[in-house]
Amino acid sequence: MVFDNRVPVAMEHDFAELPITGQMPPALLGTLYRNGPNPVRPAPEAHWFVGDGMVHAFSIGPRGVGYKNRWVRTQSWADAQGQSMAQSPAGVANTNILLHAGHLLALEEAHLPVSLDPASLATLGAENFAGALPDAPFTAHPKHDPRTGALVFFGYGATDFSDTIRIGELSQSGSLARLEQASAPYAAMVHDFAVTDRFVAIPLFPLIGYTWQPNRGAWLGVMDREKGISSLRWHKSGPGFAFHTMNAWEDDGALVVDLMLSDAPPFFPGTDGIVLPASDANLCRWHLDLTDPNATVTSRKLSGTGGEFPRIDERFLGRSNRHGYFTAFDALCHRDDLTGAERFFRVPDGDSVSEPVFVPRGAAEGDGWLLTVIFRADRCTSDLAVFDATDIAAGPLALAHLPVRVPAGFHGNFVGDAS
Numbered sequence: 055m056v057f058d059n060r061v062p063v064a065m066e067h068d069f070a071e072l073p074i075t076g077q078m079p080p081a082l083l084g085t086l087y088r089n090g091p092n093p094v095r096p097a098p099e100a101h102w103f104v105g106d107g108m109v110h111a112f113s114i115g116p117r118g119v120g121y122k123n124r125w126v127r128t129q130s131w132a133d134a135q136g137q138s139m140a141q142s143p144a145g146v147a148n149t150n151i152l153l154h155a156g157h158l159l160a161l162e163e164a165h166l167p168v169s170l171d172p173a174s175l176a177t178l179g180a181e182n183f184a185g186a187l188p189d190a191p192f193t194a195h196p197k198h199d200p201r202t203g204a205l206v207f208f209g210y211g212a213t214d215f216s217d218t219i220r221i222g223e224l225s226q227s228g229s230l231a232r233l234e235q236a237s238a239p240y241a242a243m244v245h246d247f248a249v250t251d252r253f254v255a256i257p258l259f260p261l262i263g264y265t266w267q268p269n270r271g272a273w274l275g276v277m278d279r280e281k282g283i284s285s286l287r288w289h290k291s292g293p294g295f296a297f298h299t300m301n302a303w304e305d306d307g308a309l310v311v312d313l314m315l316s317d318a319p320p321f322f323p324g325t326d327g328i329v330l331p332a333s334d335a336n337l338c339r340w341h342l343d344l345t346d347p348n349a350t351v352t353s354r355k356l357s358g359t360g361g362e363f364p365r366i367d368e369r370f371l372g373r374s375n376r377h378g379y380f381t382a383f384d385a386l387c388h389r390d391d392l393t394g395a396e397r398f399f400r401v402p403d404g405d406s407v408s409e410p411v412f413v414p415r416g417a418a419e420g421d422g423w424l425l426t427v428i429f430r431a432d433r434c435t436s437d438l439a440v441f442d443a444t445d446i447a448a449g450p451l452a453l454a455h456l457p458v459r460v461p462a463g464f465h466g467n468f469v470g471d472a473s
């Protein structure tokens with residue numbers, strides 16, 4: 055029987071030093087944070103997406119690799135514990151975790167970010183950046199603009215099911231540089247978006263009221279960041295659904311968006327209440343002619359490899375990237391867009407690979423390490439795996455072995471010691 059690693063773990067742990075196989079790169083110093091749903095009280099009828107957030111931290115230092123995991127102390131967590139905690143943050147904070155303006159933020163798309171202590175993972179509270187953010191949805195997939203350090207974000211009607219889309223930017227120092235709103239063609243769940251130097255691009259798929267309504271069609275909203283919300287325009291797109299974008303950029307008067315496109319969303323029902331069998335998501339390229347305000351989006355499949363959780367060397371966010379990485383679940387995949395070649399590191403049957411996170415080493419795009427967490431089915435444990443991003447097929451440079459497992463989760467990011 056195959057063990058489903060979405061089953062939550064019951065304990066919080068602190069391990070000062072994990073056994074290591076191979077050689078950790080001496081220059082790799084910092085912490086890989088990951089986040090995912092881990093319900094305090096698992097209920098069979100509850101959707102996997104809404105479990106209480108648990109964050110995991112692998113700290114990589116000169117003396118070895120440590121690990122700790124903590125539930126985010128949200129109101130939902132407190133309720134499940136039967137505790138009354140004044141001021142505990144709303145939501146489940148279970149989707150992503152990243153550092154901005156000195157704040158380590160656990161993110162979930164229906165609520166404000168939750169600040170955590172980067173060392174202890176203690177919950178500090180809902181983060182509104184000194185009052186800059188109103189109490190309203192904030193995406194779990196904000197983008198750091200590599201030119202300015204700004205954090206570009208959006209929010210959709212995740213709690214009121216309205217068609218309102220908000221688009222904003224927090225400056226590198228955490229002040230609110232922009233927050234505007236407009237209406238989308240319909241009130242959809244909007245999980246991810248894309249940012250270029252000049253544009254914000256919001257793919258909109260007909261997952262409406264948490265049901266899949268493909269006859270409503272997909273759209274791409276494009277806003278000029280200089281001109282603001284009055285420039286937001288919606289362009290019709292083809293069939294399919296995507297949770298995640300890989301990147302976007304401008305190319306000779308066109309906007310290009312790479313995203314993991316599937317026929318229909320996994321885990322959600324159609325209007326008949328039936329959840330469709332999950333179909334593979336494949337890396338596809340959307341193309342929009344920006345010189346024609348009435349242009350529609352064209353789509354082309356780039357890869358036949360089913361996968362999810364696409365990432366890049368994020369120093370190249372918003373610019374044409376050559377190197378892309380994603381998990382094919384039973385393999386880690388590196389795709390070279392220049393040649394179309396894909397390279398893989400495959401794991402044994404039953405094991406699974408989480409989202410890869412790129413950590414820069416040299417200045418060139420793709421010169422760095424790729425970090426992922428591998429679930430080991432035979433031992434029911436997890437390993438932190440560190441690859442040379444230029445040669446993942448050679449296998450990990452180092453593995454740090456946990457005596458416990460990290461449950462299947464969503465997203466993570468690396469915070470270097472110099473940050």
Ligand SMILES: [Fe+2]
Nearest residue numbers: 245298464465
């Ligand atoms: Fe996501």
